[in-house]
Amino acid sequence: MTKAADKQQLSEEQDDWTTSSGLPDNFAGTIIGASFGYRAEYANGEIPLFLPVIDGPDLDDPIEQGFSIGKGWNVVNGGKSVEHGKKERFTKSSLMGKLVTRIVTDLKVPMQGRGKSRDAATWVGLNCFWKREKIEYGEDIGNTDHIMPFEFLGFENAGGGNANNAVVETKSVLNAPNDVMEMLKATTSVMDKLAWQKWAVTLDGVKTDTGLLTRALAGLYEELKD
Numbered sequence: 001m002t003k004a005a006d007k008q009q010l011s012e013e014q015d016d017w018t019t020s021s022g023l024p025d026n027f028a029g030t031i032i033g034a035s036f037g038y039r040a041e042y043a044n045g046e047i048p049l050f051l052p053v054i055d056g057p058d059l060d061d062p063i064e065q066g067f068s069i070g071k072g073w074n075v076v077n078g079g080k081s082v083e084h085g086k087k088e089r090f091t092k093s094s095l096m097g098k099l100v101t102r103i104v105t106d107l108k109v110p111m112q113g114r115g116k117s118r119d120a121a122t123w124v125g126l127n128c129f130w131k132r133e134k135i136e137y138g139e140d141i142g143n144t145d146h147i148m149p150f151e152f153l154g155f156e157n158a159g160g161g162n163a164n165n166a167v168v169e170t171k172s173v174l175n176a177p178n179d180v181m182e183m184l185k186a187t188t189s190v191m192d193k194l195a196w197q198k199w200a201v202t203l204d205g206v207k208t209d210t211g212l213l214t215r216a217l218a219g220l221y222e223e224l225k226d
Contacts, residue, residue: 023132024063024147028186029056030127030156034120035079039066048075048082050096052123054130054147057189065147070094081119090117095135095146107152114155127153127190129183151183153190153199180205181224184216188225196221 033053038045050069055062070091073082090097100117103109103126115122128149136143180203188196200206200216207213212220 023145024059024130025132026130026182026186027056027058028127028129028153028183028190029054029059031123031125032062034123036069036073036075036082036120037079038075042066042068047071048073050099050120050123052120058186067095067099067146069096080121081116083118088118098135099148102149103152107149109152125156127156129153129186131179131182150179153187180212184220185224188221193221 031052032055035051036048037051038048039051042049048069049066051064051066053062053064069082070093072086073084075081076083090100092098092101096117104111107128109126111117111122126149129151130147131150132145133148133150134143135146135148184200184206187199191199197216200220201213205212206216215223
């Protein structure tokens with residue numbers, strides 16, 4: 001057995017002895033529905049949340065996530081949108097503000113042409129690689145873990161189209177090699193081989209690593225899909 005194989009086996013054995021939170025993490029998924037509404041477990045149901053429903057091949061069932069949007073917003077049009085008496089944009093410190101910043105500023109996703117951020121339908125069809133992330137709110141509130149997008153995979157249109165062939169030159173917030181490999185593996189379930197290869201070679205973590213780039217153009221897709 002080679003040193004590389006020994007190292008991989010040791011890593012797999014070590015991973016077998018770790019535990020997980022049981023919460024969804026490290027998966028490719030699409031927002032298949034979205035609304036604004038209230039949940040009793042958040043602020044006693046008095047402050048609205050953005051409520052996207054995400055589905056993906058590695059999820060047993062679609063999951064609903066709640067993103068706080070801050071005070072002063074009111075749900076209108078039966079949950080299709082929200083409005084505020086004094087402002088039109090979400091506060092950057094809110095979880096919704098952090099989501100907008102991640103998508104538009106960090107990942108460079110062209111959302112502006114799809115509609116307004118405060119309209120739930122604008123977000124439907126967004127396909128991303130999602131991971132749990134520690135969100136820092138400061139000493140008064142503390143920190144919390146929440147699902148956030150780490151890589152944009154394309155748009156799935158409402159008419160049943162898919163992102164399999166949507167290769168978009170965007171930025172990534174994945175840096176560690178393990179993060180890149182987790183994302184490469186998860187996306188084999190939503191892309192065919194050709195589309196996956198075209199997309200994979202655009203990633204900074206792949207195109208700057210000659211060995212990984214060579215594997216991506218060869219048999220890495222089949223290796224990760226198994």
